[in-house]
Amino acid sequence: MYNGSADGPGKFQKALPRNDPLRLSMIYPGNYHFILDDTELCRSIHPYLVLIVPVAPGNWKARDAIRRTWGNETLIQGELIQTVFLLGVPNSGNIKVLQRNVRTENRLYHDLIQSDFIDSYHNLTIKTMVIMDWLASRCPMVPYAMKIDSDMFLNVENLVSMLKTPGTPTTIYMTGRLKNESPVVREKNSQWYVSEDSYRENEFPTHVVGIDFTPPPERYHFRLYMYEFHHCHLAKSICAILQTAAQLINYWTSLKGPGPAC
Numbered sequence: 001m002y003n004g005s006a007d008g009p010g011k012f013q014k015a016l017p018r019n020d021p022l023r024l025s026m027i028y029p030g031n032y033h034f035i036l037d038d039t040e041l042c043r044s045i046h047p048y049l050v051l052i053v054p055v056a057p058g059n060w061k062a063r064d065a066i067r068r069t070w071g072n073e074t075l076i077q078g079e080l081i082q083t084v085f086l087l088g089v090p091n092s093g094n095i096k097v098l099q100r101n102v103r104t105e106n107r108l109y110h111d112l113i114q115s116d117f118i119d120s121y122h123n124l125t126i127k128t129m130v131i132m133d134w135l136a137s138r139c140p141m142v143p144y145a146m147k148i149d150s151d152m153f154l155n156v157e158n159l160v161s162m163l164k165t166p167g168t169p170t171t172i173y174m175t176g177r178l179k180n181e182s183p184v185v186r187e188k189n190s191q192w193y194v195s196e197d198s199y200r201e202n203e204f205p206t207h208v209v210g211i212d213f214t215p216p217p218e219r220y221h222f223r224l225y226m227y228e229f230h231h232c233h234l235a236k237s238i239c240a241i242l243q244t245a246a247q248l249i250n251y252w253t254s255l256k257g258p259g260p261a262c
Contacts, residue, residue: 029133032126035089036106036114041082042139048079049160050135050142054127055150056119057090057102062150065245067109069252070154077160084111085150086131088119121191143170153226153251154239162217162238175214177222180206229254232262 041050051071055062063085071083090098106112115130117123128147135145144163148154162168182204185192207213216222216238223240226233234240234255242248 029126029129032115032117032130032133034113034134035116036087036103036112037134037138038106039084039110039113041084042142045080045082046141047082048143049081049163050139050145051081051083051154051156052113052131052135052145052147053083053085053150054124054131054147055085055087057087057114058093058098059150060101060105061245063105065248066150067111069248070156073156076156077164079160079164081156081160084113086127086134087112087114088117088123088127088130089114091118091120144173148239149241151242151244151248152239153234153237153242153248155234155237155255158221158236158238162221165217169214172211173214174208174211175216177219177224178206178213178215179204182206226251231255231259235259235262 041047053063053066053071066083066085074081087102089095102112102114113134115134117126117130119127131147135142139145146159184194184199184202184204186196187193218236220233220236221238223233223237226240226242229251231254234251242251
């Protein structure tokens, strides 16, 4: 199962000929190796649902906020839920210090998975492929997995309720917020710029190749940006995009406190 920002095709540091073997193989997950992977997840712990969060190595604030909120929800409706974080290697700042901090953090929580690709915005496609590779190789028997970005609010109770609803597929199942006819951004100053050399079509495909998309029971289950706290909106949602780690903690605390009947 997928939710989060829709990542476009991978972009390259420099243009390569279309038939160049390097270009054709850059996002193949077998090109990369796990350098940090000591979680007990799917070894001695066999969850019903794995929540896997792609996050930058230096973004410890986001990981801390998730551990203090929805990442701390481990038993919902009798089902075991586990959260892990997927990182690449740092490519800026004091790389040695950042990497040492990552290893220290993992010794405390044992919930970091790190691969040896460069962690950058342009490598988000690689990051997603590595997530899929890890799930397929480490957790092939897990019933459900969710890729969720680090800036998301997640209502785990509602997520499990959706998964346990009669009729929810148990195999070849993907759901989330679907973007129809999403245009490719060609403005070079945009964060989401994709060159024609990287992707020729003017729109991204609606569906993942080979997998039919299953709409969620309600469109509001997967929300876009939520700039202000609204108790009933969050109480009925599965997830929403937030702006800061502090906002996640505040929204979570408010939702768990007294509120109106929804």
